[in-house]
Amino acid sequence: MKKLLITALAACFAITGLAGCTSNNGTNAPEQSDNAQSTNEASVEPANTEGSGDGGNSLFFYTAQNPVYEDEANFERLIGQYIRKKFPDIDLKHVHWNDGTRYEDLIAKGTIPDIVFEQVRRNTSRMVKKFKLEYDMSDLIKQFNFDTSKLDPASMEVIKTASDGKTYALPFEMSDFVLAYNKDIFDKYGLDYPKDGMTYDEAYELAKKLTRQDGDITYKGFQQHPSHYMMYNQLSEPALDPNEDKGALDSDTWLKIVNNIRRFYEIPGNQFTTTSDFPKGQMAMSVDVVENVLKWSTEYPDLNFDLASVPVFPEASSSKYQPNLNGLFITQQSKNKELAFQVIQYLLSDEVQAERQKESIIGPLNVPEVQQAFAQNVPQMKDKHIQALFALQSAMPAPRKPGLTFINPPVQQVFQPNIFEQSKDSATALRVVNEMINKQLAETKAAIDAGGDGTAYQ
Known part of the structure; x- marks a missing residue:
């Protein structure tokens, strides 16, 4: 039963929620959520409704992200059981985002959640703030003496930027990227395996040696999705100007970022196709989300592979991708904010996070003992170097002045189609997309000035 659950978790993570719905331009984008379509529907008046709880010990938990939680048994196993154990008197109600239970549906019914599980970087603005659910937890953090220093600093910065300098959420689940490599291909050509902290220059040299035609077999040396690489870039270069409502792709650093990965796909035979072909056995290295790697380990038990950290830039030798983060929000309408915060505080405890890590769910705690528990309940990962996931620190997102206009910058279009x-x-590709960003920012500002919600490009 446990193996079936793990397989389901890996599969669901890999195709939706955190790790990869299809975006509007057809590229694979980790944080494009399955509730995205609600932004295209008729505008709904923001709620001034009171929270659905009646005070006391009633608590309404709404998971707007990750379809794993659509199955109530999964919610109970991964979240609910811990709440009930610590707070046995709580009357816990859970609803997952779906037809009939979208934000606008709940608001129309006057049933506002106490806690919302949602994607942070984009959906703080286009969902939580759109429906006027945002609430700054800063005072509760002080009141309950919650130690945020144990949380991933980059994740906290993502929240701060998305929250206009406040704290509308606390980090809860993260999707992360790792380099998988095929040991058989490396052994075949007598090359040393990748190591944690390998630079892009070193990866490029390996890619050139491993991209080859061998009889009827064509080997690709290296695949890394340029959209993910750009969106969560390891040099912390902003796509939106930190101080003005304009694009910021016209920098030498962005040119370096683009040319760094572009050279891999100019190796003859190594043109970019997809990272997901790795388990077919003809790709030497693939940078992908760990949820996909977990799925490969289950679906291809004979695949002889191991893991290393994502390649790094020499000037940012300890930095992996910026966080791809889901957080827990308390709504301003909740009548039970203190209880809701105590629940979140417990869900972020070492005890709970270690148990969740065993089920291959990455949390935000920078606690080695918790990180070392990752995937302990996944037999297929027993002999894998899973600590590659924690060998580097999350790159810090660039700070941005509160009050500026937010859009989801279409950096993926630098590579596809340009x-x-x-x-x-x-x-030229960077300039074209930078002009697109400026246009989208101007249209978003105009829409807000006209009384709209400005979510068309979020």
Whole structure:
């Protein structure tokens, strides 16, 4: 039964929620959520409704992300059981986002959640703030003496930026990227395996040696999705200007970021296709989300692979991707804010996070003993170097002045279509997308000034 659950978790994580719905331009984007379509529906008046709880020990928990929690048994196993254990008197109600239980549906019924589980970077604005549910937890953090220093600093910065300098959420689940490598291919050509902290230059040299035709077999040396690489770039370069409502892709650092990965796909035979072909056995290295790696380990038990950290830039030698983060929000309408915060505080305890890590769910605690528990309940990962996930620190997102206009910058379009389809040079591709960002920012500001919610490009 446990094996079946793990398989289901890996599969669900890999295809939706945290790790990869299809975005509007057809690229695979980790944080495109399954509730995205609600932003395209008729506008709903924000709620001034009181929370659905009646005070006392009633608590309404709403999971707007991760379809794993659509199954009530999974919610109970991964979240509910811990709440009931610590707070046995709580009357816990859980609802997952779906047709009939979207934000606007709950608001129309006057049933506002106490706690919302939601994607932070984009959906703080286009969902939580759109429906006027945001609530700053700073005073509760002080009141209950919650130690945020144990939380991933980059995740806290993501929240701060999305919360206009406040704390509308606390980090809860993270999707992370790792390099998987095929040991058989490395052994075949007598090359040393990748190590944690390998630079992109070293990865590039390996990719050139491992991209080859061997009889009827074509080997690709390296695949890394450029959209993910750009969105969560390890040099912390902003796509939106930190101080003004304009794009920021016109920098030498962005040119370096683009050219760094572009060279891999100019190796003859190593053009970008997809990272997900790795388990077919003809790809030497693939940078992908750990949820996909877990799925490969289950579906391809004979695949001889191991893990290393994502390649790094020499000037940011300890930095992996920026966080791809889901957080827990308390709504301003909740009548039970203190109880809701105590529940969140317990869910972020070492005890609970270690148990969740065993089920291969990455949490935000920078506690070695908790991190070392990762995937202990996944037999297929027993001999894998899973600590590669924790060998580096999350890159810090660039801070941005509160009050500026937010859009989801379409950085994926630098490569697709501008480079891959239209063969533009890197500087031109960046300029084209930067102009697109400026246009989208202007349209968003105009929509807000006209009384709209400004979520068209979020």
